[in-house]
Each structure stands twice: as structure tokens, then as C-alpha cells.
Amino acid sequence: MKFILSGGHSGIGLELSKKLLREGHQLGLILRHEGRQAAAVEALGTTEGVDFFYADLSKRSELAKVAEEIQGKWDRVDGLFNNAGLLAEKATYSEQGNEMQFEVNALPPYFLAQALRPLLDRAERAFVVNTATSGLHRQKALDVAELKRPKKFVKLMGSYLNSKFALVLLMNHLAAEWPEVRVVNVDPGPNKTKMTSGSGMPFWLVPIRNLFFAKPTAGAGKIYDAAFQPAFQDQTGIYITGGQVKAIKVRLSEAELVAMLR
Ligand SMILES: NC(=O)c1ccc[n+]([C@@H]2O[C@H](COP(=O)([O-])OP(=O)(O)OC[C@H]3O[C@@H](n4cnc5c(N)ncnc54)[C@H](OP(=O)(O)O)[C@@H]3O)[C@@H](O)[C@H]2O)c1
Numbered sequence: 001m002k003f004i005l006s007g008g009h010s011g012i013g014l015e016l017s018k019k020l021l022r023e024g025h026q027l028g029l030i031l032r033h034e035g036r037q038a039a040a041v042e043a044l045g046t047t048e049g050v051d052f053f054y055a056d057l058s059k060r061s062e063l064a065k066v067a068e069e070i071q072g073k074w075d076r077v078d079g080l081f082n083n084a085g086l087l088a089e090k091a092t093y094s095e096q097g098n099e100m101q102f103e104v105n106a107l108p109p110y111f112l113a114q115a116l117r118p119l120l121d122r123a124e125r126a127f128v129v130n131t132a133t134s135g136l137h138r139q140k141a142l143d144v145a146e147l148k149r150p151k152k153f154v155k156l157m158g159s160y161l162n163s164k165f166a167l168v169l170l171m172n173h174l175a176a177e178w179p180e181v182r183v184v185n186v187d188p189g190p191n192k193t194k195m196t197s198g199s200g201m202p203f204w205l206v207p208i209r210n211l212f213f214a215k216p217t218a219g220a221g222k223i224y225d226a227a228f229q230p231a232f233q234d235q236t237g238i239y240i241t242g243g244q245v246k247a248i249k250v251r252l253s254e255a256e257l258v259a260m261l262r
Contacts, residue, residue: 002123004070004077004116006030006057006108007084009040011193012131015220016081021049028074030066030084032056057084057108058094067115077119079227082109082167083131087160087200091153098148105163106147107261110170113183120181127182129227130171131219133164134187136239137246142169144259155202165250166260168239173252175237182233186226187241188219 003020007013008029020027021044028051031040037052044050051073055066070077086104094103113120113128120126139161147166150159168185175183190196190213201209226232226240238245252260 001078002026002028002074002076003079003081004028004030004053004074004112005081005083006112009036009043011195012188012191012216012219012223013081013083014040014043015215015217016083016223017044017050019220019224021046025049027051028053028070028077030055030057058100058103060096060111063108063111064115067112070116071119074119076122077116077126078123079127079129080113080116080120081129081131081223081227082112083223084108085131085164085195087156087195087198089155089199091150091159093149099150099159099163101159101163102147102166105160106166106170109167110174110261113171113174113181117178117181125180125182127184127227128171128174129223130167130183130185131223132168132185132187132239132241133161134189134241135161136165136168136185136187137241137248139165139248139250141250142166142252142256144256147260155200156205157202160200168248169250169252170257170260172237172248173257179236182236183238184226184232184236185239186223187239188222189214189242191216191219193219 008017026049030053053066055062086101088101092100109130147162171183192213193216196209239248
């Protein structure tokens with residue numbers, strides 16, 4: 001089968017890519033830029049079955065371009081894994097003027113899925129699997145203005161958590177109007193990766209990460225299960241955490257959608 005995966009040269013995405021390649025699938029990896037390719041090839045140990053595409057996902061123009069390139073090269077996509085993500089140490093802003101975690105974590109999955117829709121629609125029953133985070137079923141509401149430009153930046157539990165909640169709400173909105181494709185949001189659980197070793201982690205969580213966070217193969221396994229486990233095959237617009245589907249009751253209004261995408 002043919003899968004597109006973002007952020008596949010490190011952490012959870014790398015382990016998922018290795019697993020999919022071992023099973024003989026064809027992969028289209030979206031890397032930030034061409035300079036990442038050597039590291040990706042070394043980490044994967046092969047280029048067989050892999051096409052490389054490049055886009056800084058925070059830039060709307062590069063997103064549109066990469067989607068065009070994929071459409072020029074591939075005739076069909078059986079699954080899109082939106083896995084790339086950012087955990088930031090301070091507020092920075094994208095070219096479009098949005099807080100960077102919102103720009104990278106929430107918007108590209110939605111835009112990529114839409115742009116690749118003709119290829120996903122050509123598969124027998126395609127899926128879009130999005131890497132979310134823990135605790136999103138406990139979120140009660142989304143403040144779009146705060147999401148785009150936070151008044152006070154809080155590491156991890158502030159803009160990052162909000163951006164992942166926004167991701168799930170956006171993708172569930174898409175799921176409701178696109179029943180032909182299965183949309184699944186999945187929490188990979190806590191994993192020791194570049195992201196959780198970086199300066200975006202709150203200091204109090206570092207000892208816990210060192211002691212208890214799993215290897216990224218664990219997170220990759222959870223994403224893989226979300227895509228392929230028979231129990232999830234008939235469901236769309238779902239959020240899986242701890243291996244179970246948990247209800248997200250918040251729905252995006254059209255006004256909120258427009259405000260988010262503006
Ligand atoms: N690790 C955890 O405990 C945990 C828990 C919950 C959710 N997650 C989610 O899991 C996913 C994978 O993260 P990870 O833990 O495996 O960390 P990671 O190794 O840092 O992977 C993140 C990937 O996203 C890519 N990326 C970030 N910003 C990008 C941009 N603007 N354009 C293109 N690519 C970009 C990174 O590429 P570069 O190397 O070029 O930056 C990297 O390949 C993320 O969505 C994360 O939010 C992780």
C-alpha cells in the first residue's frame with residue numbers, strides 16, 4: 001500500500017516508517033527540507049520503497065507545493081499519517097501570523113488531507129491518522145483567539161495542548177463531511193524522543209521522562225494500531241488514548257473554523 005507520512009526521520013515517525021517499510025509498503029516521507037534526507041536515509045537504512053518530499057509545514061506556500069508534487073508523482077494514497085509536530089519553549093509566530101505550535105501541529109494535517117483528497121479518494125478505503133496527545137477528552141472548550149496568539153505562554157499544557165485539541169476538532173470536522181475516508185486521532189503516549197528531550201519540556205517533567213517515558217517504538221505501535229487494528233476500522237472522527245476510544249464532545253462551529261483557517 002502507499003502511505004504519506006510527515007516527520008518520518010526521527011522519533012515516533014521514524015519507528016513507524018521502519019515498520020511500514022519492513023511490511024513492504026511504499027512510503028512518501030515529507031521532510032522539512034532536503035538537508036534532512038541524508039539523516040533520514042541513514043536512520044531508515046534504505047531508500048528502497050521511499051519517495052522523499054520536502055516542506056516546512058509552517059509555511060502555507062510549501063504545503064501547497066508539496067501536495068502538488070505528491071499528486072504529480074503518485075496516483076493514489078491509501079493512508080496519510082500526519083505525525084510531524086512541535087513542542088516549543090516560547091511563543092514564536094509563523095509567516096501567517098499564528099502561534100507556531102498551532103501552525104505546525106493543527107493546520108497542516110487539515111490542509112494536506114484536503115489537498116490530497118483526490119488521491120485519498122482513489123484508494124479503496126483510505127485513512128488519515130493524526131498524532132494527537134494525551135488528555136484531549138478532558139478539554140471542554142477551544143478559545144480560537146488564544147490559540148492563534150496566546151496572552152501568556154505556558155509550556156506543554158498551554159499552547160501545545162491547545163494546538164493538539166485544535167487538530168482533533170479540525171480533523172473531526174473534516175471527518176463529518178468526508179465519510180468515504182476514515183479519520184483517526186491517536187495519542188502515542190509518552191515517548192523518549194528529540195521532542196521530549198528538548199527545551200519545550202517543563203523542568204518538572206524531565207525526571208519523569210527519564211524514568212518512565214517509553215521508547216518511540218511504543219508510540220509508533222499505537223499509531224500503527226490506530227490505522228490497522230480491526231476494532232477501529234468502522235469508526236471515523238475518533239480519538240484513541242491508552243488504546244481506547246474516548247469521546248470528544250466539543251464540535252467546531254463554522255465561525256470557529258473560519259477564524260482558525262484565516
Ligand atoms: N514523544 C512524546 O512523548 C509525544 C507525546 C504525545 C504526542 N507526540 C507527538 O508525536 C509526534 C512525533 O513527535 P516525536 O516525539 O517523535 O518527536 P520528534 O522526533 O521531534 O519528531 C517531530 C518531527 O516533526 C518534524 N517537524 C517539526 N516541525 C516541522 C516543520 N515545520 N516542518 C516539517 N517537519 C517538522 C520534525 O522535523 P525536524 O527534525 O526537521 O524538526 C520531526 O521529524 C508529534 O506530533 C508530537 O507532538 C509525542
